[in-house]
Amino acid sequence: MKTLVALSFLLVTYFLYGFYLNQFDTSIVPRQISAAHSSNYYDYKGVLNVHTDLSAGSATPSFVITSAKLASLDFLIFTDLNLFNMPTSFESYHGNLLVMSAGKYSYLDSRIMYYSINQESIGDSFGEAQVKMADLLSQKTGASKDSLSILAHPYKAGFSWNGDFPTGLDGFELWNLKSLSNRAWEYSKLSTIWSLLIYPFNPRLSFLRLYSEPTDEIALLDKLSLQRKIVVYAGAEASARAIPLANYFIKFPSYKRSFEIMSNHVLLKSELTGSFNGDRSKIFNALKQGNFYLAMDILGDPKGFVATIEDDKQTYLMGSEIKLKKGMQLKVRLPAVPKDFFEIIILKDGQDVGRINEPEAIFPITSPGVYRIQVRVTSMLPMPDAKKWFTWIYTNPFYVTP
Structure with a gap:
């Protein structure tokens, strides 16, 4: 009898906890019926x-x-x-x-x-x-x-x-x-x-x-x-x-x-x-x-995210091989402001060269190198987990040559 009561208690607890988890929304940006380009x-x-x-x-x-x-x-x-x-x-x-x-x-x-x-x-x-x-x-x-x-x-x-x-x-x-x-x-x-x-x-x-x-x-x-x-x-x-x-x-x-x-x-x-x-x-x-x-x-x-390198005449997508020019900029725009803490990380040759906590970022390109972007967010998960960092977006690299 005690075993049956214990099992029943565990089963009820499991489903109550499941109901609690069911309410948790993993999305860090507002859900939309149709996201815009x-x-x-x-x-x-x-x-x-x-x-x-x-x-x-x-x-x-x-x-x-x-x-x-x-x-x-x-x-x-x-x-x-x-x-x-x-x-x-x-x-x-x-x-x-x-x-x-x-x-x-x-x-x-x-x-x-x-x-x-x-x-x-x-x-x-x-x-x-x-x-x-x-x-x-x-x-x-x-x-x-x-x-x-x-x-x-x-x-x-x-x-x-x-x-x-x-x-x-x-x-x-x-x-x-x-x-x-x-x-x-x-x-x-x-x-x-x-x-x-x-x-x-x-x-x-x-x-x-x-x-x-x-x-x-x-x-x-x-x-x-x-x-x-x-x-x-x-x-x-x-x-x-x-x-x-x-x-x-x-x-x-x-x-x-x-x-x-x-x-x-x-x-x-x-x-x-x-x-x-x-x-x-x-x-x-x-x-x-x-x-x-x-x-x-x-x-x-993430639809609506974009990362480009721009000079005074042209815009280049990730994956592009680009000759360095004066006034060149790396521009990043998120589709929305995440509800949790986030950062846009700009990496050059694998090294962190910039962290921005804004939905739009402009970074000057003053030297040749391999540039890429990583967008990270931190989210509080339900018990028994805790706050954790996740990468939301990785871009392919830009290749800036002398």
């Missing part, structure tokens, strides 16, 4: 590193596309694992969602995502793919204009890249959702289990409290960007198969939920028109050149 650029968000049941995922491409629409994505890039003769029938517009079919391939001890805008195959077999991948990665930086190659989760246990970073790679994942979750488990299994228990009441909070900064990836970015142009990406690693043995019955976390956590926000000078070939080229070129920023969307919709 910035005044000079169009902001389109999308995800990559997405698996379907054609490889390591748990649902059909059609189901995943529906989930992406529900998550209000503008573009989606399939990256099924080691899928040769990849089907391209889904490459088109599905309503307002632009879908591209890439692939993710095993190479040495790592995984590399590959997309050809000309739909050129990586090979018909594993052996052919390895040969072509080796040739692709050995090319000079920027030599391959029509393909995109991205190193997935460079420091994920069991898939870490060893040795020098190949010149043929366009970039790597700075954020990878599965890597972040794995690190949380390694750091504290108890905290990870707690997140699973509160997931039914507040999924956004459940993921947010597991967040840790990608310090190794940031160090890699700052090291490589001093040597050559490099682009960083956010990878959803979406497969809805986080629960072993139950993944065909319980899609966890759901594709929609994975798509809502973090994304890549492409900035374009002209809007998407609904013409697939033209719009695909716009998205491809922006991802290739680094004209986008990475956002932790569960903290708030």
Whole structure:
């Protein structure tokens, strides 16, 4: 009888606490029905590193596309694992969602995502793919204009890249959702289990409290960007198969939920028109050149954020290679004032050179270097957690040359 009473008490306490957590809003900016683009650029968000049941995922491409629409994505890039003769029938517009079919391939001890805008195959077999991948990665930086190659989760246990970073790679994942979750488990299994228990009441909070900064990836970015142009990406690693043995019955976390956590926000000078070939080229070129920023969307919709370098004649987006001129300025504008304490951090060659606690910032560029922006916020989490810093936005670097 005592055991039953104790269990009943714990169950009631759990649901009461769950009701308390359900009221907690993770958003640091006011929620809007439809966020506005910035005044000079169009902001389109999308995800990559997405698996379907054609490889390591748990649902059909059609189901995943529906989930992406529900998550209000503008573009989606399939990256099924080691899928040769990849089907391209889904490459088109599905309503307002632009879908591209890439692939993710095993190479040495790592995984590399590959997309050809000309739909050129990586090979018909594993052996052919390895040969072509080796040739692709050995090319000079920027030599391959029509393909995109991205190193997935460079420091994920069991898939870490060893040795020098190949010149043929366009970039790597700075954020990878599965890597972040794995690190949380390694750091504290108890905290990870707690997140699973509160997931039914507040999924956004459940993921947010597991967040840790990608310090190794940031160090890699700052090291490589001093040597050559490099682009960083956010990878959803979406497969809805986080629960072993139950993944065909319980899609966890759901594709929609994975798509809502973090994304890549492409900035374009002209809007998407609904013409697939033209719009695909716009998205491809922006991802290739680094004209986008990475956002932790569960903290708030960043649409309207913009960071540019300007001189007296021209404006340059992140990812641009720019010759230093007199009077050049780095300008940053947030879409709204966060409700919690925040700071815009300006970094040059990996070093902090400015911190601004205003929604708009202007920083003079007086010397060559690699500049990037990080927007951090501090948020008070519900008990038993406390106040914690989170990065809301990472930009791709600007490359200012003498």
